[in-house]
Amino acid sequence: MILKNLNNPKTNLKKIILTALFTAIIAVCAQIVIPSPVPFTMQTFGVFCALKILGAKAGTVSILVYIAAGAAGLPVFSAFSAGAGVLFGPTGGYIWGFALIGVVYIIFSPFCKTDKGRNALLAAGLALCYLLGTVMFSYVSASRGNPVSFSQGLLVCVVPYVLPDAAKLFLADVISKRVSKFM
Numbered sequence: 157m158i159l160k161n162l163n164n165p166k167t168n169l170k171k172i173i174l175t176a177l178f179t180a181i182i183a184v185c186a187q188i189v190i191p192s193p194v195p196f197t198m199q200t201f202g203v204f205c206a207l208k209i210l211g212a213k214a215g216t217v218s219i220l221v222y223i224a225a226g227a228a229g230l231p232v233f234s235a236f237s238a239g240a241g242v243l244f245g246p247t248g249g250y251i252w253g254f255a256l257i258g259v260v261y262i263i264f265s266p267f268c269k270t271d272k273g274r275n276a277l278l279a280a281g282l283a284l285c286y287l288l289g290t291v292m293f294s295y296v297s298a299s300r301g302n303p304v305s306f307s308q309g310l311l312v313c314v315v316p317y318v319l320p321d322a323a324k325l326f327l328a329d330v331i332s333k334r335v336s337k338f339m
Contacts, residue, residue, distance in 0.1 A: 175218045176218075176221070178202070178205065178209070178210055178214075178218040179206075179218045179221045179222045181206070182202035182203060182218065182219065182222045182232075183202075183225070184202070185197065185198035185199050186198070186199045186232060186233055189234050189235055191235075195234045195235065195247065196316075196317065197234045199254065200254070200282065200285075200325075201324040201328055203219055203254045203257055203258075204257075204324060204325050204329075205328045205331060205332060207219075207257070208274070208278075209332045209335055212261045212262040215258060216258030216259065216261065216262055219255055222254075223252070226238050226239070226242065226243065226251070246293045246296045246300075247289065247313075248292060248296075249288045249289035249290070250286075250288070250292075250293075253284060254285060256284045256285055256288060257278060257281030257282060257285055258281070260277055260280055260284060261281060264277050271333075275325060278325055279322075282325070286310075286314045289314075290310055290314055291306065291309075293312075294308075294309040
């Protein structure tokens with residue numbers, strides 16, 4: 157974690173600026189899209205970087221601000237989309253799942269003293285993100301007259317993304333170590 161002394165006003169300003177910066181980074185990563193039923197984006201890379209570089213609390217705040225900005229109508233979600241329709245649509249569960257990754261990281265990172273342990277926490281949070289997203293995908297699809305079983309949802313929404321998301325986590329780990337040297 158980069159930000160340690162939170163009682164210093166300069167550090168608090170730095171924390172606010174970095175949190176806003178990572179909110180913007182997640183939004184930019186969301187625009188790198190390969191269309192599919194669940195768009196392939198770099199959002200999870202931005203989420204992983206925010207948590208690894210800013211730490212659990214500030215990283216999670218940047219994720220929550222990203223979600224709130226999209227909910228408020230700013231076009232920060234994939235393909236410059238926004239609003240409650242996205243958050244409660246078929247792929248909205250994956251966006252909500254980003255917050256779950258942060259919550260897992262907040263709760264369990266104090267018990268992990270190694271990078272491997274923290275990366276395992278991010279992977280566990282990602283598994284919860286996949287679970288929430290797939291449940292919501294199946295539910296919303298069924299409510300719109302296109303029933304999709306949970307297993308079908310996994311095949312469409314998770315299986316194609318496991319390896320790319322593992323690569324994003326690896327890349328975020330490498331980048332966070334390099335960036336931390338300069339912070």
